[in-house]
Amino acid sequence: MPIVLGGIADDFTGATDLANNLVRAGMRTVQVIGVPQDALQEGAANGLDLTEVDAVVVALKSRSCPVDQAISESLAALEWLKAQGARQLFFKYCSTFDSTPEGNIGPVADALLEALSATQTAFVPAFPINGRSVYQGHLFVGDRLLNDSGMQHHPLNPMTDADIVRVLSRQTPHGVGLLDHATLCRGAQEARQRLDELAHQNVRHVVCDSLDEQDLEVLAEALVDHALVTGGSGLAQALPAQYRRKGWLEPIDDAAVLAPAKGAAMVLSGSCSRMTLKQVAHFTQQHAAFALDPVKLNASDTHFEAALEFAREQLAATDPKPFLIYASAEPESVKAAQASLGVKQAGELIECALASLASTLVAEGVGRLLVAGGETSGAVVSALDIRELRIGGQIDPGVPWTQAPHPAAGPSQPEAMLSLTLKSGNFGGEDFFTRAFDVLDAMNPREENA
Numbered sequence: 276m277p278i279v280l281g282g283i284a285d286d287f288t289g290a291t292d293l294a295n296n297l298v299r300a301g302m303r304t305v306q307v308i309g310v311p312q313d314a315l316q317e318g319a320a321n322g323l324d325l326t327e328v329d330a331v332v333v334a335l336k337s338r339s340c341p342v343d344q345a346i347s348e349s350l351a352a353l354e355w356l357k358a359q360g361a362r363q364l365f366f367k368y369c370s371t372f373d374s375t376p377e378g379n380i381g382p383v384a385d386a387l388l389e390a391l392s393a394t395q396t397a398f399v400p401a402f403p404i405n406g407r408s409v410y411q412g413h414l415f416v417g418d419r420l421l422n423d424s425g426m427q428h429h430p431l432n433p434m435t436d437a438d439i440v441r442v443l444s445r446q447t448p449h450g451v452g453l454l455d456h457a458t459l460c461r462g463a464q465e466a467r468q469r470l471d472e473l474a475h476q477n478v479r480h481v482v483c484d485s486l487d488e489q490d491l492e493v494l495a496e497a498l499v500d501h502a503l504v505t506g507g508s509g510l511a512q513a514l515p516a517q518y519r520r521k522g523w524l525e526p527i528d529d530a531a532v533l534a535p536a537k538g539a540a541m542v543l544s545g546s547c548s549r550m551t552l553k554q555v556a557h558f559t560q561q562h563a564a565f566a567l568d569p570v571k572l573n574a575s576d577t578h579f580e581a582a583l584e585f586a587r588e589q590l591a592a593t594d595p596k597p598f599l600i601y602a603s604a605e606p607e608s609v610k611a612a613q614a615s616l617g618v619k620q621a622g623e624l625i626e627c628a629l630a631s632l633a634s635t636l637v638a639e640g641v642g643r644l645l646v647a648g649g650e651t652s653g654a655v656v657s658a659l660d661i662r663e664l665r666i667g668g669q670i671d672p673g674v675p676w677t678q679a680p681h682p683a684a685g686p687s688q689p690e691a692m693l694s695l696t697l698k699s700g701n702f703g704g705e706d707f708f709t710r711a712f713d714v715l716d717a718m719n720p721r722e723e724n725a
């Protein structure tokens with residue numbers, strides 16, 4: 276059977292967020308890291324068995340890279356997903372619309388539309404259960420406008436304007452319009468009519484209001500026949516019901532199953548988002564932690580080596596407890612590091628250090644790994660050379676446990692798995708770093724002595 280939905284996600288945490296909501300709504304979903312390179316075969320692609328899979332999400336690291344690269348990687352993902360038979364494409368970006376005036380959301384959406392010979396797509400960043408809603412085209416995080424939510428301090432893409440119609444208009448030469456809440460309240464048929472009217476006015480990009488799950492259901496019904504939809508993962512909760520209604524998807528019992536987890540627990544955090552800072556503070560009250568400083572990392576290798584030594588001490592304990600290595604810092608400290616090193620270099624130094632720690636420590640006994648931050652997750656997963664993630668149960672909305680073949684397992688252990696959770700910056704409760712491991716143990720009892 277061809278797949279129904281093909282996801283193209285602009286970062287790795289966003290990809291697991293999308294895959295998580297698809298799984299929860301009953302789609303058997305595989306997440307692949309980057310576009311699989313090998314030749315396609317009947318029923319299999321790059322060694323992936325897609326015969327019992329309803330959705331594939333391709334995770335890219337295209338949120339903050341140069342626009343041309345984001346476009347070419349997204350188009351490659353589109354081609355591969357079309358070759359798997361995807362009926363609908365979903366371009367997943369952040370529910371806080373993380374982007375800059377150059378892009379990459381607008382240019383990538385334009386390129387995908389053109390490649391699909393489609394004339395219109397919808398922009399649905401809302402993720403109500405995580406407090407992201409859109410009203411009159413303005414994005415809210417909880418009760419704050421986006422530009423007052425902490426996102427104005429993001430290290431890579433500060434969001435200083437909550438008006439998504441205006442933000443997107445800076446990123447595309449094409450018309451941008453609004454499907455407003457009042458129209459949505461009149462149902463899917465009215466919404467479709469409004470989309471058609473906007474299409475006749477050459478409005479290629481339609482930002483959609485949505486306050487709650489009910490609005491997303493109306494939108495899913497109105498958008499199910501669009502070749503391309505774009506947004507946060509909220510819409511993905513509502514689309515599978517429409518696919519079933521159309522007979523594209525069979526009902527199934529449980530789309531999320533993982534093997535028992537093994538190995539020591541480690542948290543790596545490169546996210547400076549408000550919620551991550553609270554999670555770091557909560558965790559460090561009771562657990563061992565090491566703070567990475569980009570300026571010290573730049574000055575000599577000693578700082579990195581101290582972090583490694585700290586981790587090795589934790590792993591050497593008889594019964595290792597979860598521990599944390601983090602660069603997460605308050606905005607003033609991030610600004611100071613960026614002023615001294617440059618924005619790009621500060622970020623890259625930390626991403627490289629965390630990625631390198633992950634590869635070394637996973638080979639030395641870490642089997643349960645929590646990574647906080649989208650860019651950070653991209654760096655860590657790439658360093659571990661992980662190609663595919665199975666999606667398991669949810670820890671908090673938008674964040675599931677996943678598993679990948681263990682990167683350090685030899686040929687004699689083909690079943691060995693690394694349990695991995697990739698946490699978006701602002702997702703998860705304050706106790707997420709501790710609770711995540713309890714949730715994993717509860718859903719998949721741990722095999723001792725791994």
Ligand SMILES: Nc1ncnc2c1ncn2[C@@H]1O[C@H](COP(=O)(O)OP(=O)(O)O)[C@@H](O)[C@H]1O
Nearest residue numbers: 430546548602604609622625648649650651700
């Ligand atoms: N102390 C710091 N100073 C400067 N940049 C930092 C610091 N800590 C983390 N960063 C960088 O900030 C970026 C955070 O982005 P990301 O990992 O996507 O987190 P989030 O999911 O919260 O957006 C990364 O590039 C990371 O390397």
Ligand SMILES: O=C(O)[C@@H](O)C(=O)COP(=O)(O)O
Nearest residue numbers: 288289292369370649699700
């Ligand atoms: O849609 C969302 O909010 C997340 O899935 C996401 O993309 C968050 O990105 P990061 O905060 O950079 O992890």
